[in-house]
Amino acid sequence: MSTVTSTSRSAPTPTDLGVGARLSLHPSGGVATVLADAYAAADASGVEVTADDVSTLVRGSEADVLRFVQQVVATGARLAGHAVAHVHLSRGCPGEVACELPDDAVLAWADAPELPATGLRATAQWALYPLDDGRPGHPGDHMRAIEQAVAVARTRATVSPERFVTRLDGDLADVLGAVAAGWLAAGRHVRHVVAHATVSVGSAPEG
């Protein structure tokens, strides 16, 4: 991860910048041992992993977080035959309700990670939220940031517009890579950027 700030003090860490994910994994059949095995098999180097009763918080650099998330989801899908995951990626707001980053620690650029192909077909419904308030004389333009991110995603996965979300199809690596690339493209101009993706790996229909 390359880090750029507008001051010469030491570079903020991913934790300073609020980088991380929340992951909830739903293997087909819902077997608890599948969940435990999927998390245990993933490479947790560089990430801090905290499970609670709703989701698992994963904190670290963008590349480490994405690698860990992909490995958990891939293993869960392989063990169960089908899995759905909800992936929530956040950066730029490390706190809880409060968002207390200093204004000069805005943009730490990170390149989108190159995730290894899995051989697993995936479909995601992805939404991106660039929380750009604008500044005096320069209103924000969250739809422009979203359009730019969708263009970036299109270089990695098959993209289709749907109501409220963008659909992504491809290898799990392409789909998660597209989500990450769009999130990080928006993060070059907006500090607080959140992505949500519901990712289905396998073929069981909803509803």
Next chain:
Amino acid sequence: MSTVTSTSRSAPTPTDLGVGARLSLHPSGGVATVLADAYAAADASGVEVTADDVSTLVRGSEADVLRFVQQVVATGARLAGHAVAHVHLSRGCPGEVACELPDDAVLAWADAPELPATGLRATAQWALYPLDDGRPGHPGDHMRAIEQAVAVARTRATVSPERFVTRLDGDLADVLGAVAAGWLAAGRHVRHVVAHATVSVGSAPEG
């Protein structure tokens, strides 16, 4: 639903205003018949329901959408003993990538629905995205809108701050009611407001 616009033309419909939800339900055990039964048992009056291979799109007024979502999730949890749902509520941007509401159709106020108690304990991790670009001379303030929405949610459910999300505990009706009330409170000042909540009904842990 009461509708206020700045012109005297006919009030925009919920579909004009892009009101709706995406719901993905994961009953413990993942049995397809549980999903089918949960959707079939819900009162679909006033809503348009479209399932795809990732989620189910529910469109209608805020009150009708929330009623339907609560009934599906409650039935799924009762039939399976435990369920997790991902609920994605959106308003103010009816299109797909493009967001083409006229500027004078911004704010259609809707009261937060009163959902009937279910007797089911629920926990949600909730995030709210008021996509407020600001306007010339008036930067947006998405964190203020979030803080106000959390204060509204606190009147309905037990609220705890967590990383990236706000935790809500209570009866499923209180939890979904808090999510809806916060979403609609933000919608009084911001046109495009999205809420995401991962809702666990029952007790099986993640991870």
